[in-house]
Amino acid sequence: MALEFRSVTKRFPTNSGEELTAVQDVNFRVEQGEFVSAVGPSGCGKSTILSMTAGLYQPTEGEVLVSGEPVKGPNTHVGFMLQKDLLLPWRNIISNIEFGLESRGVGKEQRRARAMQELKHCHLEGFDQQYPYQLSGGMRQRAALARTLAIDPEIILLDEPFSALDAQTKLLLQNSFAKTIAEAGKTTLLITHDLAEAVLMSDRILVLSERPGTVIADIKVDLPHRDEPIKRRTLPEVADYAAQLFKLLKLEEKAA
Amino acid sequence: MAQRHMTTIVSLTLLALVLLAWEFLPPALDVPRFIIPTLSDCLAEFQRMWAFEGLWTHIVSTALYTALGFAIGSLLGAVLGYLLGMSAFWEKVLSPYILALQIAPKVAFAPLFIMWFGYNSIPKLLVTVLIVFFPVLVNVLQAMRTVDRDLINLARAYNLSRLGIFWKIEMPSTVPNLMAGLRIASTLAVIGVTVGELVGGNTGLGFLISYGGGQANAAMVFNAIILLTVIGFVLYSALVRIEERVLHYLPKAHG
Structure with a gap:
C-alpha cells in the first residue's frame, strides 16, 4: 500500500496553554494507484493530515507510513498542492515546474527535459516562457500540478486545489487533473469540502468528524469513469453518494 | 497614448x-535679489560659479559621496536585514535598539563625527551611510517577516536546505520591499551628504550653500539646491529603471 495512518493523534499547544487535539486516532490506508478523498467539516484536521503526510510535522501519537516507511520529515515520496498555486512569481512557468527537481542533483538539461514533458502532460505547451501573472487561475493550477508531477512522487496530496476557481473552470480542471493523474498512475489523496467533487473524482471517500477529527466512514465509490469526472457526473448514482455523505456529515441538522 | x-x-x-x-x-x-534672485540671476551666477568657483568639482564630489554613501549604507542595511530576518531571536533582542536609532535624528550626529574624524570626507560619508541604512534595513526585515509560509513549506517539502530556502524563496520574495527601501534611501542619501558638507568641509554643494549663505549670495544657494535635487533625481530615476527591470514579473497596474 502507498499510504497508511496508524492510530494517528496530533495535538498542538495553544497560546492559552491548553492543548488542542486536531485529529484523534485516525486510521486509514490508501492503496497503490488509488484516488482517495477526505471530506469533513471545516476545522476537522484535514490539513493536519496532509501536513503530516508531507512530513512537515510529526504525529503526537501513532505512525504515518508512506510506501511502508514511517515519515520522518519532508521527503521525496510526497508531492503536495494547495488551493494557492504557490508558483514563484519571479520565475517563468518552465523554471517553476523545475523548482522541485533543483534540490535533487538532477542535471540542468535533464531538468528542462523532464519539465517540458510535464508541461505537455498538463496541456500547457507554448506557455513555458510565460510568467505566472500572465496565466489564468486554471492554467496556474495546471502548472502547479506539472511541478508536483515533475518530481515523480509516489503520492500526490491535493488540498482543495479547485476551491478558488469558478464553477466552469473547476469542472474542466477536475477533468484534466483526473486524466493526468490516471495516466500517470499516481496514488492521490484529495482533501476537499466539495462533496460532489469527492464523488466525481475518487475511488474511495473518507468522512471525517468534527474536531478532534477521526474517520467516521470509509465509502467505496463504485462508479466508472474515475478518469473523466465530466462523464461520471451524468450518472444518476452520483446523487445517492452525495446524499449519503450529506447525511454522514449531519448537514441537515446543522441547517435546521 | x-x-x-x-x-x-x-x-x-x-x-x-x-x-x-x-x-x-x-x-x-x-x-531684492539677495532674497529671491530671478531665473536669469541664477543662470548668470551659475556661469560665474562654473568659471570661478570650481563648480564641477563640487558637483562631482557631492555626487560621488551620495552614490558611495548610498551604496555602503544600503548594502549594510540589506545584509543586516537579511541576517536578522533569518533569526527571530536576534531580531527580538536588537529591535528596541534599532527602533531607537531609527528615531534618533541621524543628521544630528554630523558634528559628533567631525569631532571624532576631523574636517575630512569621513563625517559626511558616515552621516549618509547612517541615514540610508535604516529604511533599507526596516524594509528588508519587514519583508522577511511576511514571506509566505506556504512557499517556505513547499520548499521544505522539496528538501531545500535553509540556505536554499533563503536564496530561492526568501531573497526573491523580499526584492520588491528591498527596492522600495532603496528608493526611499536614495532620496535620503542626498540629505545625508548635504548635512555633512554643511556642517564641516570645504567641498561639495552643501559647502557652497553655507558659503553662499555667508555672503548673502542667494543665487548661489538656489543653484546649489537645484543641483542637489538633480543629483537625487538622477539616483532615484536610476533605481526606478533598475526596479522595472528586476520586477518585470509583477503585473503592471497601468497598461
Whole structure:
C-alpha cells in the first residue's frame, strides 16, 4: 500500500496553554494507484493530515507510513498542492515546474527535459516562457500540478486545489487533473469540502468528524469513469453518494 | 497614448509658467535679489560659479559621496536585514535598539563625527551611510517577516536546505520591499551628504550653500539646491529603471 495512518493523534499547544487535539486516532490506508478523498467539516484536521503526510510535522501519537516507511520529515515520496498555486512569481512557468527537481542533483538539461514533458502532460505547451501573472487561475493550477508531477512522487496530496476557481473552470480542471493523474498512475489523496467533487473524482471517500477529527466512514465509490469526472457526473448514482455523505456529515441538522 | 501626450503638455506648460513667474514676479513685487534672485540671476551666477568657483568639482564630489554613501549604507542595511530576518531571536533582542536609532535624528550626529574624524570626507560619508541604512534595513526585515509560509513549506517539502530556502524563496520574495527601501534611501542619501558638507568641509554643494549663505549670495544657494535635487533625481530615476527591470514579473497596474 502507498499510504497508511496508524492510530494517528496530533495535538498542538495553544497560546492559552491548553492543548488542542486536531485529529484523534485516525486510521486509514490508501492503496497503490488509488484516488482517495477526505471530506469533513471545516476545522476537522484535514490539513493536519496532509501536513503530516508531507512530513512537515510529526504525529503526537501513532505512525504515518508512506510506501511502508514511517515519515520522518519532508521527503521525496510526497508531492503536495494547495488551493494557492504557490508558483514563484519571479520565475517563468518552465523554471517553476523545475523548482522541485533543483534540490535533487538532477542535471540542468535533464531538468528542462523532464519539465517540458510535464508541461505537455498538463496541456500547457507554448506557455513555458510565460510568467505566472500572465496565466489564468486554471492554467496556474495546471502548472502547479506539472511541478508536483515533475518530481515523480509516489503520492500526490491535493488540498482543495479547485476551491478558488469558478464553477466552469473547476469542472474542466477536475477533468484534466483526473486524466493526468490516471495516466500517470499516481496514488492521490484529495482533501476537499466539495462533496460532489469527492464523488466525481475518487475511488474511495473518507468522512471525517468534527474536531478532534477521526474517520467516521470509509465509502467505496463504485462508479466508472474515475478518469473523466465530466462523464461520471451524468450518472444518476452520483446523487445517492452525495446524499449519503450529506447525511454522514449531519448537514441537515446543522441547517435546521 | 493621447492621455500621456496630454499630461506631458500640461506638465511642460506648468514648468514654463513657474519659470516665467520666477523671472518676472520678484522684480515686479520689488523683492531684492539677495532674497529671491530671478531665473536669469541664477543662470548668470551659475556661469560665474562654473568659471570661478570650481563648480564641477563640487558637483562631482557631492555626487560621488551620495552614490558611495548610498551604496555602503544600503548594502549594510540589506545584509543586516537579511541576517536578522533569518533569526527571530536576534531580531527580538536588537529591535528596541534599532527602533531607537531609527528615531534618533541621524543628521544630528554630523558634528559628533567631525569631532571624532576631523574636517575630512569621513563625517559626511558616515552621516549618509547612517541615514540610508535604516529604511533599507526596516524594509528588508519587514519583508522577511511576511514571506509566505506556504512557499517556505513547499520548499521544505522539496528538501531545500535553509540556505536554499533563503536564496530561492526568501531573497526573491523580499526584492520588491528591498527596492522600495532603496528608493526611499536614495532620496535620503542626498540629505545625508548635504548635512555633512554643511556642517564641516570645504567641498561639495552643501559647502557652497553655507558659503553662499555667508555672503548673502542667494543665487548661489538656489543653484546649489537645484543641483542637489538633480543629483537625487538622477539616483532615484536610476533605481526606478533598475526596479522595472528586476520586477518585470509583477503585473503592471497601468497598461
